[in-house]
Amino acid sequence: MTNSDELKNIFLFSELEDFELENILNFSRIKVYSKGEIIFFDTEPYIGFYGIIDGYVKIYKISPEGREHIIHLENSGSTFAEIPMFEKYLAKTNSTHCYPANAMSIEDNTKVIRVPESDFLSFLRENPKICMKMLCSFARRLKFLNSHIGSIILDDVTKRLLKYIVKKCECNCTDNNSVKECFECTIELDISKSDLASHLGTITETLSRSFKKLQNENIISVKGKLITIKNLTYIKKIIK
Amino acid sequence: MTNSDELKNIFLFSELEDFELENILNFSRIKVYSKGEIIFFDTEPYIGFYGIIDGYVKIYKISPEGREHIIHLENSGSTFAEIPMFEKYLAKTNSTHCYPANAMSIEDNTKVIRVPESDFLSFLRENPKICMKMLCSFARRLKFLNSHIGSIILDDVTKRLLKYIVKKCECNCTDNNSVKECFECTIELDISKSDLASHLGTITETLSRSFKKLQNENIISVKGKLITIKNLTYIKKIIK
DNA sequence: AATTGTAATTGACTTAAGTCAAAAAAGTTA
DNA sequence: TAACTTTTTTGACTTAAGTCAATTACAATT
Numbered sequence: 298m299t300n301s302d303e304l305k306n307i308f309l310f311s312e313l314e315d316f317e318l319e320n321i322l323n324f325s326r327i328k329v330y331s332k333g334e335i336i337f338f339d340t341e342p343y344i345g346f347y348g349i350i351d352g353y354v355k356i357y358k359i360s361p362e363g364r365e366h367i368i369h370l371e372n373s374g375s376t377f378a379e380i381p382m383f384e385k386y387l388a389k390t391n392s393t394h395c396y397p398a399n400a401m402s403i404e405d406n407t408k409v410i411r412v413p414e415s416d417f418l419s420f421l422r423e424n425p426k427i428c429m430k431m432l433c434s435f436a437r438r439l440k441f442l443n444s445h446i447g448s449i450i451l452d453d454v455t456k457r458l459l460k461y462i463v464k465k466c467e468c469n470c471t472d473n474n475s476v477k478e479c480f481e482c483t484i485e486l487d488i489s490k491s492d493l494a495s496h497l498g499t500i501t502e503t504l505s506r507s508f509k510k511l512q513n514e515n516i517i518s519v520k521g522k523l524i525t526i527k528n529l530t531y532i533k534k535i536i537k
Numbered sequence: 538m539t540n541s542d543e544l545k546n547i548f549l550f551s552e553l554e555d556f557e558l559e560n561i562l563n564f565s566r567i568k569v570y571s572k573g574e575i576i577f578f579d580t581e582p583y584i585g586f587y588g589i590i591d592g593y594v595k596i597y598k599i600s601p602e603g604r605e606h607i608i609h610l611e612n613s614g615s616t617f618a619e620i621p622m623f624e625k626y627l628a629k630t631n632s633t634h635c636y637p638a639n640a641m642s643i644e645d646n647t648k649v650i651r652v653p654e655s656d657f658l659s660f661l662r663e664n665p666k667i668c669m670k671m672l673c674s675f676a677r678r679l680k681f682l683n684s685h686i687g688s689i690i691l692d693d694v695t696k697r698l699l700k701y702i703v704k705k706c707e708c709n710c711t712d713n714n715s716v717k718e719c720f721e722c723t724i725e726l727d728i729s730k731s732d733l734a735s736h737l738g739t740i741t742e743t744l745s746r747s748f749k750k751l752q753n754e755n756i757i758s759v760k761g762k763l764i765t766i767k768n769l770t771y772i773k774k775i776i777k
Numbered sequence: 778a779a780t781t782g783t784a785a786t787t788g789a790c791t792t793a794a795g796t797c798a799a800a801a802a803a804g805t806t807a
Numbered sequence: 808t809a810a811c812t813t814t815t816t817t818g819a820c821t822t823a824a825g826t827c828a829a830t831t832a833c834a835a836t837t
């Protein structure tokens with residue numbers, strides 16, 4: 298059963314009162330997707346944004362030539378597809394808007410809530426607290442995109458991969474806000490290598506060669522999905 | 538003299554009452570920059586976000602190798618450097634934050650207002666209307682970055698350039714919300730070609746070759762800063 | 778108009794990363 | 808465990824776009 302407690306896992310809703318959560322649940326829909334299922338296509342008319350109660354979702358575009366690019370990888374607690382809500386809000390006329398990209402579940406039992414934009418907008422307008430929450434999550438996403446875009450233009454694939462690994466390690470090495478100094482650190486990839494490639498703005502073959510290069514240079518070791526970074530403190534300095 | 542009317546040109550402040558604008562003016566600082574002047578470096582401690590009353594500003598990063606990448610080009614009415622405000626808001630401790638990129642005026646007499654984040658945050662928390670404004674402008678920026686990042690990965694430089702030109706033409710061809718069907722359309726570049734190059738994620742030499750290519754294919758004609766697109770309706774279809 | 782400086786273009790060369798095709802490894806199902 | 812599918816890796820080749828160097832065009836100042 299879905300109850301309002303589950304919703305509190307979603308950052309945007311985490312500080313709401315129970316009665317407010319019940320309210321949101323009343324006008325929203327919960328759905329569970331299995332791995333590989335499409336949540337929406339970029340051709341579908343917009344009917345609300347999503348929150349991830351549990352699971353993993355990729356937001357991606359496909360080029361006319363068929364190449365995929367993952368713009369965002371989001372997991373439990375995140376929301377996505379909020380942007381068209383504000384486009385609709387700004388639009389004078391009652392024009393139709395589409396989802397800005399495709400979304401797919403990349404983990405079994407991915408549980409999401411779909412919140413219709415019109416109900417939520419009236420809620421948002423009366424509630425500065427949740428506005429602030431949303432501003433914070435937008436700010437976080439803007440920050441990510443800003444640095445990601447810079448990285449794609451100014452760094453080569455190997456450096457982008459290294460930055461990705463280091464970031465994952467940093468999350469791993471941080472316990473209740475106290476950063477442990479990690480020399481060696483092992484992480485487990487929670488997405489496929491082909492998803493990682495298209496998230497880093499490249500293709501599987503090139504990613505594979507980058508992994509090889511980092512191993513040859515004795516910076517990391519790879520065993521399946523397990524990646525060990527040898528000297529995190531040193532690596533953090535050189536990727537700056 | 539700066540009065541509250543000028544502030545209304547800034548989208549974020551456009552719906553505020555005069556007394557609220559006076560209030561903002563009281564805790565903020567106005568400054569005029571000439572072309573090429575630095576507004577802030579990414580090494581400086583964060584002391585507030587900016588609004589452009591009049592002029593043109595580039596927000597950019599420099600790679601260790603010295604290559605520049607322009608993340609945003611903003612002109613009159615826009616705000617920039619809001620992100621660290623929310624990082625500060627979220628941070629429990631009173632940690633210092635830096636500006637996330639460099640900002641430079643790229644037009645003479647660029648007039649900006651700097652709004653200290655702490656004063657503005659308390660203002661924002663009490664004011665859902667301005668929250669909504671800010672959410673809308675964040676949404677607009679996220680949308681731009683999403684499509685820009687996709688374009689950088691999936692399109693070549695020539696296509697990115699063409700998309701840029703078409704977008705400018707569309708702005709030109711739109712008068713009070715009614716879109717004129719334009720067959721031929723001329724725009725004037727309002728930034729230097731080297732700025733355009735680093736905004737498109739490339740270098741001047743490559744941009745120059747892309748301009749040449751589009752001219753050879755008889756898609757555009759270039760006379761200095763004037764660019765004429767020959768068949769806008771057709772071009773819009775092929776760059777989709 | 779001459780001088781100087783900056784911005785843009787062109788050519789020759791190099792390289793990172795993409796394409797295509799095939800093999801190997803890993804994961805899944807019967 | 809065998810058969811099958813999917814994912815990942817490897818090799819050979821191609822290409823878009825970057826680097827470096829030199830030239831040309833444009834703009835500003837005296």
